Amino acid sequence: METKGKHLIADALGCRSDVLNDADRLQQILTKAVEALxxxxxxxxxHSFTPQGVTGTIIISTSHFSIHTWPERGYAALDFYTCGSVDLWGQxxxxLEVLEAKSANVYDLEWGEDADSPVTKKRIRFAKSEAAMASADTAAEKSFFQLRDERGNAWDMIQLREIVKGGHNILFQGASPYQEILLIEASDLRxxxxxxxxxxxxxxxxxHEALVHPAMGMASTHGRVLVLGGGDGLGLREVLKYPQVVHVDLVDIDPIVLEIAKTVPALVEQNRGSFLDQRVHVHAQDAKQFLSADHPPYDVIIIDFPDPVDRVISTLYTKELFSRVSQMLTDDGILVCQSASLEDSPRVFWSIGLSIESAGLHVQPYQTIVPSFGQWGFHLASRKKLDIRLCTIPVPHYALPKNIASLFHIRPVFLALRSEAVVNSLKNLVLQDIYQKDLQEWLDP
Structure with a gap:
């Protein structure tokens, strides 16, 4: 397939809510646009989703047209991509005219002839009138995320309250069947x-560099990669730096997070359009469901699940799940699993490692400093013993130390808690309780 392409990503503001909530009409509008081209x-x-709004995708011979709407905010995210040089602007x-959009922010991206060619992008902002555009911006600024005391942890709540007081720009605010979602631009993108x-x-x-590159650096081949979680596409961005990668399956349970990562311009820019790579195959489903099916073996498997804050997420870190993942590795394959904070939840960190080891794998713990989170832990695993001296990273990276072996040096204060690790299994699902205990000790030392 031709890799040169035209790509438009648009945030449409101030649209008619009744149009945004009409799946049939939106399908007709986008279908006519494709046919006209x-x-x-x-x-x-x-299809419509609860409580309101529409998600729609038209797969065409050279890529896709998609739309996602939030009628209560008069907002629509549009994503048009096609190979070749066809002019998408007119459609x-x-x-935007049919949606009666008062204003729009549009990213116009040009893709090069090959995968290594840079993306040329320009941001275009237009509106029916300056007054309409100002009105739309003001309305968006006033509808801020409502903080709820029963959600989040103490540290993140402190940060969110400070963001509320200061300047901010909500890029997405909503909920899926699985979670509340907030993508916000303050001094950074969060x-x-x-x-x-x-x-x-x-x-x-x-x-994300610490999550991906040690595993990729230890792997003898990179042809097939599986990413479990990571719906923001940031870890995927790092995986795709390796030219030997032929096929990537990314599995994330939340279709709305995936849609945001594909269509919200600021996040698309952050993940470098990783979901647009032809090597990537996205599966919006529960990881356990994906793992229950048969797949060809993978050279690298990257597990980027959320921390085990409750029983549901705890089931993603069981001996049984790691055993199934082990079966999906090639003989020389490498597994990496994010394993929570060494500072805030050290027993969780060691329990995840012990649970992986109980699945018959050789495990190597490591850590790095992430300023927003502190000292963060990971585990490498393989069917064969791992020699970290063999780890080399041949692709560009910016945040990793020159001496990769230094990541594998765990401080004695954390090593001392290794003896308190517990195997988490479906018959003994305890990781969520350990997490809450660790967190409470961190809050009340």
Whole structure:
């Protein structure tokens, strides 16, 4: 397939709410746009979601057109991509007119001839009138996320309250069946799920480079990669730096987080359009469901699940799940699992490592400093013993130390708690209780 392409990403503001809530009409509008461009439609899927709004995608012979709407805010996210040099602007302007958008922020991206070519982008802002644009901006600024005391942790709540007091720009605010979602631009770009910080653009590379590159550096081959979690596309961005990667499956349970990562311009820029890479195959489903099916083995498996704050998430860190993941590795394959904070939840960290080891894998713990989160832990694992001296990282990176082996030096104060680790299993699901105990001790030392 031709890799040169045209890509428009638009945030449409001040749209008619009744149009944004009409799946049939939106399907007709986008279908006419595709037909007007003379493109072949391969499949179409539009549906309404609770409490209101529409998600729709039209797969065409050269890529896709998609839309996601929030009628209560008069907002629509549009994502048009096609290979070749077809002019998408005329159809986008027509769609914005039908939606009666008062203003829009549009990213116009040009993709090069090959995967290594840079992306040329420009941000265009237009409105029906300056007054309408100002009105739309004012309305967006006034609808801030309402803090709820029963959500999040103490540290993140302190930060959120400070953000409320200062300047901010909400890029997305809403809820999926799984969680509350807030993507916000303050002095940096931040994603909160259930009021817990997932990343800050100021230092997310410290986390995602440490998550991805030691595993990729230890792997003898990189042809097939599986990413479990990581719906923001930031870890995926690092994976795609390796030219040997042929196929990536990314599995995340939340389709709205995935849609935001594909369509909100600021996040698309942060993840470098990783979901647009032809090597990437996205699965919006529960990881346990994906793992229950048969798949060809993977050279690298990256687990980027949330911390085990409750029983549901705790089931993602069981001996049984790690045993299934082990079966999906090639003989020389490498697994990496994010393993929570060494400072805030050290027993959780060691229990995750012990649970991986109980699945018959050789495990190597390591850590790095992520300023927004503190000292963060990970575990490498393989069917064979790991020699970290063999770890080399041949791709560009910015936040990792020159001596990668230094990541594997765990301070004695944390090593002392290793003896308190417990295997987390479906028959003995305790990781969520350990997490709460660790957190309470951190809050009340």
């Amino acid at each position: 003379g493109m072949k439609i391969l499949s179409t899927q539009f 986008l302007e027509h769609i 994603l909160y799920l259930n009021q817990e910080l997932q990343f800050s653009s100021l230092d997310e590379r410290s986390y």
